[in-house]
Amino acid sequence: MxxxxxxxxxxxxxxxxxxxxxxxxxxxxxxxxxxxxxxxxxxxxxxxxxxxxxxxxxxxxxxxxxxxxxxxxxxxxxxxxxxxxxxxxxxxxxxxxxxxxxxxxxxxxxxxxxxxxxxxxxxxxxxxxxxxxxxxxxxxxxxxxxxxxxxxxxxxxxxxxxxxxxxxxxxxxxxxxxxxxxxxxxxxxxxxxxxxxxxxxxxxxxxxxxxxxxxxxxxxxxxxxxxxxxxxxxxxxxxxxxxxxxxxxxxxxxxxxxxxxxxxxxxxxxxxxxxxxxxxxxxxxxxxxxxxxxxxxxxxxxxxxxxxxxxxxxxxxxxxxxxxPQQTSLAGPLASILDLARKSSDVLDAKSAHTFLETTRNSSLVDVRSLEEYEKQHPQGALNIPLADLAKGEPALLSADKDTPILTVCKVGERSLHGMLLLKAQGYRNVKSVAGGLDSWLAAGLPTSRT
Ligand SMILES: Cc1ncc(COP(=O)(O)O)c(C=O)c1O
The missing domain is CATH 3.40.50.1100 (Rossmann fold)
Structure with missing residues (x-):
């Protein structure tokens, strides 16, 4: 058998x-x-x-x-x-x-x-x-x-x-x-x-x-x-x-x-x-x-x-x-810088970010995503300066006045943190970032545009 x-x-x-x-x-x-x-x-x-x-x-x-x-x-x-x-x-x-x-x-x-x-x-x-x-x-x-x-x-x-x-x-x-x-x-x-x-x-x-x-x-x-x-x-x-x-x-x-x-x-x-x-x-x-x-x-x-x-x-x-050490020796400290930035008072929820824009004179809202993403949908009034361009320094679309109020935004609030830190590193003193990005902006019922 x-x-x-x-x-x-x-x-x-x-x-x-x-x-x-x-x-x-x-x-x-x-x-x-x-x-x-x-x-x-x-x-x-x-x-x-x-x-x-x-x-x-x-x-x-x-x-x-x-x-x-x-x-x-x-x-x-x-x-x-x-x-x-x-x-x-x-x-x-x-x-x-x-x-x-x-x-x-x-x-x-x-x-x-x-x-x-x-x-x-x-x-x-x-x-x-x-x-x-x-x-x-x-x-x-x-x-x-x-x-x-x-x-x-x-x-x-x-x-x-x-x-x-x-x-x-x-x-x-x-x-x-x-x-x-x-x-x-x-x-x-x-x-x-x-x-x-x-x-x-x-x-x-x-x-x-x-x-x-x-x-x-x-x-x-x-x-x-x-x-x-x-x-x-x-x-x-x-x-x-x-x-x-x-x-x-x-x-x-x-x-x-x-x-x-x-x-x-x-x-x-x-x-x-x-x-x-x-x-x-x-x-x-x-x-x-x-x-x-x-x-x-x-x-x-x-x-x-x-x-x-x-x-x-x-x-x-x-x-x-x-x-x-991690793959690059700076990975740990850089992650800590981002963590600290994420928890700082410079990160605003969508509603507070909108109020910041409405109540500060000459403020700029900067969408740091790619042009393709920006064109699909972005917070109303946002300029588009992709992260790679911000990283080159002295963004031409922004005022040279380093006290200009600037708010960075992306899709979920990560790239905008990088954008905020890049601008601060270039001497801009009043930069904030939108927590949760466009997703939170939409969830809060705030206006958007397409181009
Ligand atoms: C590692 C791990 N922990 C916890 C959970 C949560 O389980 P649940 O989706 O049933 O709430 C998940 C779900 O994918 C998981 O992958």
């Missing part, structure tokens, strides 16, 4: 197809108790290790359900091109599911997503559009990753899965993550924490756990504005995500870059758990919130491992790399 083995044997971990590894209540990702980074006398805390999913992250669950749901609704043909904006993990899982099922896959990503993730997407066979956007694609950004995916998804033979709005996203967690945690803790879980991106994890898992026991406390952990933690969103961006349901959570916890990366380091070095930065963020927020009381059993989602974030870790934990 030929050798045969029953398929989908979770006990022996033998499978006939990689997709059978998908996590569910019969094949859960591990829950591991944390022993050294937790100082509680009574409360116990578990991390749920989501890199045990077949493609390496919590988003495997969502990708599988988005595709299954679209198939069940008859929305996909045999050669459909799936399209999705991604901060990396959803795209990586979709790429592999598309390969396994015979679909094509196109991802739109921000050019600030770690290089390691963009490289992996290409390795997995993804057609990749890299766009200027926030670290996590910003809903509402007219030329960002989400808008581009919507545009591509409308093309013949394409389908935009839309994890930011699609109920199949939280449903994946309602069907798998929640039941796994309930069963793994024997119904003893009292507190649940997830870091917030699309909010599928916190909303879907939280709904399931509260349905089993309405006393379970559910918390979302988010980074501070201007953060550098891939995959997650600060509060202002969360409000634009349809699956963010704060009324259903017991609280939101904010964590700084520093605390997130330090907890990531401690998880790796003290617990021997290979968690990445957003796991460090989730745990840091959880440890501040969990009451140290008898009977408390907390579960924190550890979304993915550290390996995709080598460049971010190098940047945020420089003491780990003594004597190994």
């Amino acid at each position: 030929p050798w045969s083995i029953s398929t989908m044997d979770h006990q022996r971990r033998v499978y006939s197809n990689i997709l059978e590894l998908a996590a569910n209540v019969d094949n859960p990702t591990p829950l591991v108790r944390l022993n050294r980074v937790v100082n509680f006398k009574h409360a116990v805390v578990y991390g749920k290790l989501e890199w045990f999913n077949p493609f390496g992250a919590v988003k495997d669950r969502v990708a599988a359900n988005l595709v299954q749901d679209a198939e069940a609704r008859g929305q996909l043909g045999p050669d459909t091109r799936l399209v999705e904006p991604t901060s990396g993990n959803t795209g990586m899982a979709l790429a592999m599911i598309a390969n396994a099922k015979g679909y094509r896959f196109t991802a739109t990503v921000s050019n600030k997503v770690p290089q390691e993730k963009r490289d992996s997407l290409r390795l997995f066979g993804t057609q990749l559009f890299e766009l200027e956007d926030d670290l996590c694609p910003a809903p509402g950004a007219p030329e960002g990753a989400i808008a581009k995916a919507a545009e591509l998804g409308n093309e013949q033979g394409s389908f935009h899965l839309n994890q930011y709005k699609n109920p199949a996203n939280p449903e994946a967690h309602f069907r798998t993550t929640g039941p796994e945690i309930w069963r793994q803790t024997g119904g003893a879980v009292t507190h649940f924490f997830a870091s917030l991106g699309t909010c599928g994890t916190v909303t879907g898992t939280g709904r399931f756990l509260k349905q089993q026991n309405s006393k379970v406390k559910v918390y979302g952990v988010h980074p501070a504005a201007g953060h550098d933690i891939p995959g997650v969103r600060a509060l202002k961006q969360l409000e634009q995500t349809a699956i963010f349901a704060p009324a259903e959570y017991d609280g939101l916890v904010e964590v700084s870059n520093g605390d997130a990366y330090e907890m990531c380091r401690r998880l790796n070095q003290e617990e021997s758990i290979i968690a990445g930065p957003s796991s460090g963020m989730g745990l840091s927020g959880a440890l501040r919130t969990i009451p140290d009381e008898p009977g408390v059993v907390a579960v924190v989602i550890f979304c993915d491992d550290a390996f995709k974030y080598a460049s971010s870790i190098r940047k945020h934990l420089p003491s780990l790399f003594p004597g190994k």
